[in-house]
Amino acid sequence: MIRDVEVLVIGGGPAGLCAAQAAAGAGAHVLILERDDVPGGQLVKQTHKFFGSERQYAGDRGIFIGQMLVEEMTNHPNVEIMTDTTVLGIYEDGVVTALKDEQHLKFRPKKIIVATGAAEKFLTFPNNDLPGIYGAGAVQTLMNVGGVKPADKVIMVGAGNIGLIVSYQMLQAGVDVVCVVEAAPNIGGFLVHASKLRRAGVPICTGWTVKEAYGDGKLEGVVLCRLDEKWQPIEGTEIKVACDTLCLAVGLTPLAELCWQAGCHMEFIRELSGHVPVTDENLMTSVEGIYAAGDVSGIEEASSAMVEGRLAGYAVAVSLGYDVERAQKEVEAARAELVELRSGPMGGKIRAGLAKVAEKRGGASC
Amino acid sequence: MRLEQHPILQFDRGEKVTFTFNGQPVEGYTHETIAAALHAAGIRELGHSQNLNRPRGLFCAIGNCSSCFMTVNGEPNVRVCVTKVKDGMEVVEQEGKGVVKE
Ligand SMILES: Cc1cc2nc3c(=O)[nH]c(=O)nc-3n(C[C@H](O)[C@H](O)[C@H](O)COP(=O)(O)OP(=O)(O)OC[C@H]3O[C@@H](n4cnc5c(N)ncnc54)[C@H](O)[C@@H]3O)c2cc1C
DSSP states (O other), rough: OOEEEEEEEESHHHHHHHHHHHHHHOOOEEEEEEESSOOOGGGGOOOSSOSSSSSTTSSSHHHHHHHHHHHHHHHTTHHHHHHHEEEEOOOOOOEEEEEEEEEEEEEEEEEEEEOOOOEEOOOTTTTSSSEEEEEEHHHHHHHHHOOOOOSSEEEEOOHHHHHHHHHHHHHHOOOEEEEEESSSOOSHHHHHHHHHHTTTOOOEEEEEEEEEEOOSOOOEEEEEEEEESSSSSSOOEEEEEESSSSEEEEOOOEEHHHHHHHHHOOOGGGGGGGGOOOOOTTBBBSSSSSEEEEGGGGGOOHHHHHHHHHHHHHHHHHHHTTHHHHHHHHHHHHHHHHHHTTOOOGGHHHHHHHHHHHHHHTOOOO | OOOOOSSSSOOOOOOEEEEEEEEEEEEEETTTTTHHHHHHHHHOEEEHHHHHHHHOOOOOOSSSTTTEEETTEEEEEEETSSSOOTTOEEOOOOTOOOOOOO
């Protein structure tokens, strides 16, 4: 049996929830499919406070923003959330298949919003497969969702926001954070996050990297070394540091398999951290009726993922003819918010990536 | 080890149950994933690579990467990082690729 659906949102993270909120708020009927047993995406583990403006819930902790959105969507008469449901495929005829409780489900949506988020990147060095070498997000999940002390003594690789934030959260969980190593000459994340760590006495070593890991059956330590301006290891600078856990916070990459499979025009855009679907100013991909919002369309962060979700949700509402005048205004407001969020030096990379997307599409950058 | 005190979070772990890891009893809670319960018990080695037989632990903990595949109640290739603990569950290290049941 194939179930007809008006708007199908794949992924119940901040982008998917805000897409549902927008589309349903305009009058559309929305079904959210989420593979995890709880909706909220990565917000469920983010205990730090958010920036941005009031509309993006600045000042609140990610985890509470997630709870608020989930509660609102759970109680919304036009929204249904199916958890423990993994979307497997989007077919040529528009049918979407999913797995829930060992059942193979089929849906025929009028519109699809793909909001599947991202996966953590890996780093190559000898013995990088030893148990104890984890993604920083994985450690955050173990600790903040699982309630497990993830390590006794840890080294963090990467001083972007996730590396800094997760290091601080490990201190809060009683873990000994030896240092944060960062290959680049500068700290990539926000200064507030870096300052909190430094005040706690955790050194952030820029221009350093992991040369190799060692251990018998599990991680026992790593060899760190300095890098020159060309990011090449400087001979003779190696130091051996004991640790039971190494966290890799070396970036995320879009989880865009479903877009590939649906036949969306995909491009590798370095600034967006991987292959992304080429979208238009409404976040619609090259396949009519399939939209992409949040990390799946380029790695950014949760605030912009929420606004992108809202943009896609209202754009879908407009295309379905719901509350057109107001929804169109909301589309434009969301676009303006994104421009605002991406202004300033921190937004440079994403602006460059989006300009490339616009070029690939053959249109002007919005 | 489990976190008992946290400045921001409170953990609702659910009910305490016992499952087995390679035949040995391990304590876990019903709201925990198998990977979290094993980690809390100090077990980080979840399997071995198929060709070089190198030890394997988890990597992503959100069901993306397949580093944590184990056999659970006879079913192979279970992602233990996203599968909840149940009372009496049998969790064993997987040999090779595993065979899908008919
Ligand atoms: C592990 C991890 C930790 C992070 N921690 C931080 C942090 O501390 N601070 C920070 O600023 N940023 C962090 N980020 C960045 C984060 O990606 C963004 O802040 C934000 O969550 C992006 O929102 P999203 O809705 O696009 O994706 P997500 O929040 O990742 O939501 C995507 C949702 O889609 C679901 N999904 C994926 N595939 C399928 C499928 N096939 N079928 C059904 N559902 C599916 C996922 O389970 C998930 O719930 C983290 C990212 C990761 C991966």
